[in-house]
Structures are given as structure tokens and as C-alpha cells.
Amino acid sequence: MFSYVFMKILEMRPGSYDARMDRVSKGRVRAVKEAVAGEILAGGHVLEIGCGTGELAAMMIQRGATVDGFDLSPAMLAVAGKRIEDEGLGGRFSVRPLGVDGMDRLPDRAYDAVVATLVLSELSDDERRFAIKHAARVLKPGGRLVVADEVAARSMSRRLFQALIRLPLMALTYLVSRALTRPLRNLTNEVAAAGLVVAKEARSHGDAFALVVARRPGEETD
Numbered sequence: 441m442f443s444y445v446f447m448k449i450l451e452m453r454p455g456s457y458d459a460r461m462d463r464v465s466k467g468r469v470r471a472v473k474e475a476v477a478g479e480i481l482a483g484g485h486v487l488e489i490g491c492g493t494g495e496l497a498a499m500m501i502q503r504g505a506t507v508d509g510f511d512l513s514p515a516m517l518a519v520a521g522k523r524i525e526d527e528g529l530g531g532r533f534s535v536r537p538l539g540v541d542g543m544d545r546l547p548d549r550a551y552d553a554v555v556a557t558l559v560l561s562e563l564s565d566d567e568r569r570f571a572i573k574h575a576a577r578v579l580k581p582g583g584r585l586v587v588a589d590e591v592a593a594r595s596m597s598r599r600l601f602q603a604l605i606r607l608p609l610m611a612l613t614y615l616v617s618r619a620l621t622r623p624l625r626n627l628t629n630e631v632a633a634a635g636l637v638v639a640k641e642a643r644s645h646g647d648a649f650a651l652v653v654a655r656r657p658g659e660e661t662d
């Protein structure tokens with residue numbers, strides 16, 4: 441449940457990121473990605489925000505999608521590039537170095553789905569709102585935004601428990617990586633504020649993790 445706190449440490453070694461994330465989370469991160477991929481329609485054109493090493497992209501491609509991924513980290517993208525070579529994903533998976541602050545350069549209404557797993561919790565408040573706003577803009581009418589990330593639990597007592605457990609883990613993470621992640625406090629409201637209709641919010645991991653699916657109003661793409 442709290443393995444996500446260590447993400448920034450694990451990202452320091454991109455070549456082993458997926459394997460170690462899977463081990464630390466006891467397979468939960470892989471299961472989360474399978475659930476996200478399950479929300480993507482076959483034949484869809486998908487934008488993946490912070491695609492990292494491309495593990496999720498490969499799952500979506502297996503289900504018939506084509507994926508444009510971007511990420512701030514050249515080292516993570518190098519692993520994604522190797523995956524494209526090794527798994528023969530060329531033509532179905534493209535990656536480029538880009539931060540979410542460059543999302544305003546992406547075309548309007550171009551994608552059937554936009555996905556972000558374990559990325560929004562790494563962003564500042566301004567970056568996160570900017571990313572959600574432009575995710576909504578680049579979706580075709582009827583297209584889906586799928587977000588999976590650590591969130592603040594809904595009840596005060598669970599939030600307190602979450603904070604108490606996270607605190608020492610955060611201190612360790614910060615000491616090693618000089619970076620932190622933050623559980624999202626207001627994800628569904630921020631998604632709705634961008635003009636999307638929240639269709640699903642599935643909570644797990646003791647209410648501390650959410651899979652959110654939202655749709656851009658208009659004609660369905662499925």
C-alpha cells in the first residue's frame with residue numbers, strides 16, 4: 441500500500457524500475473496497469489503522460505491500441521526505446537522527451553484516450569491542473585481520461601493513518617532522491633473542473649489508491 445512512496449528512489453535506476461516496483465508492491469503496480477489497459481478500447485489512439493519505461497504502453501498495444509508517450513526523464517525513455525526495439529513495437533508506440541508543461545503544444549481532439557499512472561502525484565499543483573486541462577482538450581469527444589494514482593483517503597482517521605505511515609518513508613525517500621510524491625487530494629473534482637464527466641472512481645489499497653475514468657462529453661468513440 442505504501443510502496444508508492446518509494447517511486448522516486450526506484451526511478452533512479454530506470455533499467456530495473458519495473459521489476460523493483462513490482463517486487464516492492466507485491467505485484468500490485470502491474471495489476472493496476474492491467475486495470476488501466478482494460479479501460480482502453482481496441483484500435484484506440486492513446487496519449488500516455490509520463491510513460492516511463494513503457495510497460496503500460498506495451499499492455500495497451502497488446503489490446504490493440506497505438507500509443508504516443510511522453511516523459512520528462514531521458515533515462516526512463518531510453519528504457520522505453522529499448523522496449524520498442526526488443527518487443528518490435530515500432531509503429532505502435534512512439535515516445536518523446538516532454539514535460540507536462542509542454543502539453544499545450546499537443547493537438548486538439550486528437551486522442552481516444554489519455555492515461556496517467558503514478559504521474560500526477562509527482563507534479564506540483566499547477567502542473568497537475570495544467571496536465572488535466574490539456575488532457576481534456578486533446579481528447580476527442582467521447583474519449584476517456586484514465587488516471588491511476590495514490591490519493592488521500594476519504595475519512596479523516598484513514599488520512600491520519602496514511603500520513604503517519606508515510607512520514608518516515610517520505611523522509612527516507614527525500615534523503616535518497618531529493619524528491620517526493622504526494623497523494624492526490626481532489627482528483628475527481630479537478631477532472632470535473634476540466635469539463636470531463638467522471639464515470640468511475642474505484643478505490644483500493646485501504647482507500648489510498650484510485651482508478652478514475654472520465655469521459656469528454658460528446659459522441660462516444662466505442
Ligand SMILES: C[S@@+](CC[C@H](N)C(=O)[O-])C[C@H]1O[C@@H](n2cnc3c(N)ncnc32)[C@H](O)[C@@H]1O
Nearest residue numbers: 447490491492511512513516539540557558559
Ligand atoms: C512513478 S513513474 C511512473 C511511470 C509510468 N507511468 C508507470 O506507471 O510505470 C513517474 C514518471 O513520471 C515522469 N514525470 C515526472 N514528472 C513529469 C513531468 N513534469 N512531465 C512528464 N513526465 C514526468 C517521471 O519521469 C517518471 O517516468
